[in-house]
Amino acid sequence: MDPAVLREDMVDSLEHEAKAALDTERVALAMRDVPREPFVGDERVAYADRATEIDGTTVLAPSTAARLLDALDAREGHSILVVGAGVGYTAAVLAEIAGTENVHAVDIDRNMVYTARRNLSETGYGGVLVDCRDGSRGFPEYGPFDRILVEAAAIRPPRALLDQLAEGGRLVMPIGTGGQTLTVLDPDGAAVERICPVAFRPLLVEGQQPGRLERNRTEREEREFAERDAQRRTGWEREWIDWERGR
Structure with missing residues (x-):
């Protein structure tokens, strides 16, 4: 089947009242425009609403990605930081919304940085800057950011990320270790909104290597x-x- 048709069906399903995963028209339009199969590598997997593993990282299910993007409330022209670039799909959708040059992403796994850069370049979003670094420290050289999205869980938001939020900005991330809640926070670290229960991997810090047999x-x-x-x-x-x- 034509990937464009599969993509339309995917977004239609996410907008359906039963799932209630996608409420923002900007996000829906961007997800209709950004192909998932170049990031996932398999059309059958790309548009199914389930998470998948690629090179040791988790590619979020479309419904999970939609909830993150909805909560972030990114707008055209916003300066955005994505912590946990992964394969680059989330950054691509944000680039479609805010403009390619306004999106920055970091990942602690060097291999994933190369993967994200390649995928973004091949899909027309090569202007997104992806760097290998400890995400808990943010990307101060390009701050402050209007929006920061963290695709990993921590017990509390890292201070460095809050410091890099612009006035009136918002940070979205899973808060908690066992039971996690997708949470919207303001620059003071106060929870503005608690969205829903989620299950993400922990935020890794410098010195922790992804893919090791033992738990980090x-x-x-x-x-x-x-x-x-x-x-x-x-x-x-x-x-x-x-x-x-x-x-």
């Missing part, structure tokens, strides 16, 4: 392990923290 610690766990270890030590030993303990 979250930033909160690193801090708690360090504090516990420090409390067990005395004297000069308190200066030394065994970060590998308990991995």
